[in-house]
Amino acid sequence: MAVHVVSIFLRRHSIGRVNVLRSECFTCGVEHSCNAQTAQVQEAKKLDEYVSNWGKMRLAVPRDGHCILYAFILGLKEIGVSNTVEELVPKIKSEVMANIDFYSPFVGDIDLVAELDDYLESKVYNSSLVDLMLHVLANITEMSLLVFYTYMDGVRNLLVPPKQGRSRQMINMAKLGQHYDAILNVSSIKCEKQDETASKDYSRF
Helix, strand or coil: CCCEECCCCCCCCCCCCCCCCCCCCCCCHHHHHHHHHHHHHHHHHHHHHHHHCCCEEEECCCCCCCHHHHHHHHHHHHCCCCCCHHHHHHHHHHHHHHCHHHHHHHHCCCCHHHHHHHHHHHCCCCHHHHHHHHHHHHHHHCCEEEEEEEECCEEEEEEECCCCCCCCCEEEEEEECCEEEEEEEHHHHHHHHHHCCCCCCCCCC
């Protein structure tokens, strides 16, 4: 399995930027919406088929702005580490504020502190900030993140290591447009579903 390693020290990266038509036009908004939905379904199918070859499955998480945190928490749970969004948020804020000069160049001209507060408190996000969360999460846990995403007609992988270098622990995630889902071993997903009292109960986050 080919892995593309990207270091935050070297350059900003763009993970599978997909030009998906959005329903922003009053004249043909319905057509745009259908195109976007079709593209997302096809993208998800490619990812699902790809990861199934490695004994893994994609587990969808809520699309409420904190999807990357939910997916990361499920990955932590799979390797026996318990965490919640409430526990991650102050760690994320502390990591970014302590290294503000290090992270700022990778989000362009946006006000990183203001954007971070909006994201953590109100789930309002900038796509560059969410992608940067990959590095922040890797650094605060000293774990590598492997992100699966579609590109052209195939699937690629992006490895995001912590600042200390690649760790032996790895969290897998899928990126669909600007949304992140968890990628877990099939056995882990079966256990996860058995633990749920309702199929859409995400109170554990």
